[in-house]
Amino acid sequence: MAKRKAENRSFLDRWEAEYLFTYVKDRPVCLVCGANVAITKEYNIRRHYETKHHDKYKDMDMTQRRQKVEEMKRSLVSQQTMFKKVISQSEATVKASFIVAAEIAKSARPFNEGEFVKKCMMKVCDLVCPEKKQAFSNVSLTRNTSSDTSDTAQLAVFIRGVDSNLCVTEELLGLKSMHGTTTGKEIFEEVSKCVTEMKLNLWVRRRCAVKSVDWWAGYR
Structure with missing residues (x-):
């Protein structure tokens, strides 16, 4: 057996x-x-x-049971395949929304620009790949994309280091909740608070006889 x-x-x-x-x-x-x-x-x-x-x-006799098992196994495989496809599509749309939100943030534009970008995407989709319209429609680009479930923006502050061999290391320095607006000045103040709490300077250079390491704090 x-x-x-x-x-x-x-x-x-x-x-x-x-x-x-x-x-x-x-x-x-x-x-x-x-x-x-x-x-x-x-x-x-x-x-x-x-x-x-x-x-x-x-x-059911044994022959009927074996036939039923094979039928149910095929159904199970089909369900699992469909489920994986749905999950994959969902992950892709979420990832796409955050990529666009990150590009908007890097360009110092307000997050509600995402709604304009979404309209442009849908116009392009209608002409280039209309069969993908539902997938494009599922990409969330509202101003709340960078917010949590309570509509509070979350600012992730990272610290990055580059050594003399050009090896880059990066760590999450802190996560700050931003209530109300998220202007450049307010973001800078939150970054400064995070750096101060960790007893770091905005720009710290450490040197030794052989190599140097530059550290700085940045935000996304």
């Missing part, structure tokens, strides 16, 4: 037809309801099947 190892226990292939279970990512998964069983043990799998699904499938 073929076995698949999992946490010092084995999933037996016969459990697929007997209990309508399959094995996905180190865990037994019920093909009927999609529930996971934490421990790969026949008692747990049998108990789930008998209490949840036995009455519905008890009249």
Whole structure:
């Protein structure tokens, strides 16, 4: 009997037809309801099947059960593929919105410029790739893109170092909540506070006989 190892226990292939279970990512998964069983043990799998699904499938012979298992496994694979596709598309639209927001911030323009950019994107999409219109429409470019769920802007302050070998290291120095407006002056004040709290100067140069290291604080 073929076995698949999992946490010092084995999933037996016969459990697929007997209990309508399959094995996905180190865990037994019920093909009927999609529930996971934490421990790969026949008692747990049998108990789930008998209490949840036995009455519905008890009249099937072994051939019918195997056919049903293959059908449900194909359905499971299809669902997983679709789910991964949706997640991938969602991640791409979120990433795109932050990339545009970062470019707007770098150009010192207000975040509501994103709405204008979105209109331009949709016009281009209509002409160049109309089949992608929904994907472009899902990219959020409102002024709240850089805000949290309470509509409070979050300023991430980073410190970056470059040594004499031109090796760059970067660390998050702090995260500041900005209530109200986010003008250049207010952003600079928050960066200054963050640097002061860490007992650093806005520009610190350290030198030794062989090499030098320049440190500075920047914001995004």
